[in-house]
Amino acid sequence: MGGGAGSSATAAYFLGTGNQIYTASPLPLPSTIEPTQTGTLPTGLVTYDIAREGTNNNSTGDLWVATNQADSPIRAYNSVGTLTYACDLVPAVRGMAFSTSGGHRYLWVSNPNNNTIYQIDLDYGLGVEEGEGGAAVGLSVTDNPFDGMTTLIGSGFSSGALLEMFDLSGRRVLEAPFQDIFNLSGSGLPSGVYMVKVTDPTGAMASLSITRL
Known part of the structure; x- marks a missing residue:
């Protein structure tokens, strides 16, 4: 398997060949590994990492994906594989992680072009801890x-x-x-x-x- 991995409190998520998403549960490993309901991401989409949003603190359970798409390197898919969000707030993304704090959802992404890690507040219009609509x-x-x-x-x-x-x-x-x-x-x-x-x-x-x- 390859293309990234993420986790929640009870399961780990992996991107396998053909962009098939797998889940391993219950944690800790070893555990049962099987395809998720989300299924396969779009053909030709190069993926680098994934992060599961979870379902607490107003979270939706979406899977966030770091991709090679110039117009939308950050994407989110729901439990049935439907694209729920796409943006280019950070122009290039490789690593990705998700956290929650104080009722806010935070997506952490790394930009390989400038060796920078960004903390994106998903509840502030995809600004970075800067108020609604704030720039990263x-x-x-x-x-x-x-x-x-x-x-x-x-x-x-x-x-x-x-x-x-x-x-x-x-x-x-x-x-x-x-x-x-x-x-x-x-x-x-x-x-x-x-x-x-x-x-x-x-x-x-x-x-x-x-x-x-």
């Missing part, structure tokens, strides 16, 4: 991995944004105001992998992983 925020880095210096570049954040950086233990190693561009020095920073997160007063957030050589 983005965060990218010029050099990754880096040694002496790298530059973090943001887009879509409101005034008063905050940059935070954490090591793999979850310890915050940096906190600084962020205004679209931030020059990050590796001086005094141990080699390793770090998570950089930028948030603004509206709640918009983007994050990425960087490596210090």
Whole structure:
């Protein structure tokens, strides 16, 4: 099998050959694997990952799919295989995950073109934690991995944004105001992998992983 996988609290979902969607339940694996009611996605549709929405917190149970379609790399299908949503809010998508919090549904997608992970609030008109109709925020880095210096570049954040950086233990190693561009020095920073997160007063957030050589 290939083409992505997703899960809910009780089942895992897989995209197999021919874009057939399978479910494995109950969890944990090993368990029974069988085709889902959703059936087969459209012929010729290249898929990279899937995420099941679940059915709590106003969720619909749809399967969200990362595809190769330029006009709709993000798609959703219901339990009988009908397309329920398609958009190009993020121009290219590979990884995909789903979460809920505070009554909101969040779709997490990665853009391979700028190494950015986007958090999309599905209950705010497909904006990213930014109010109804808000545009997605983005965060990218010029050099990754880096040694002496790298530059973090943001887009879509409101005034008063905050940059935070954490090591793999979850310890915050940096906190600084962020205004679209931030020059990050590796001086005094141990080699390793770090998570950089930028948030603004509206709640918009983007994050990425960087490596210090």
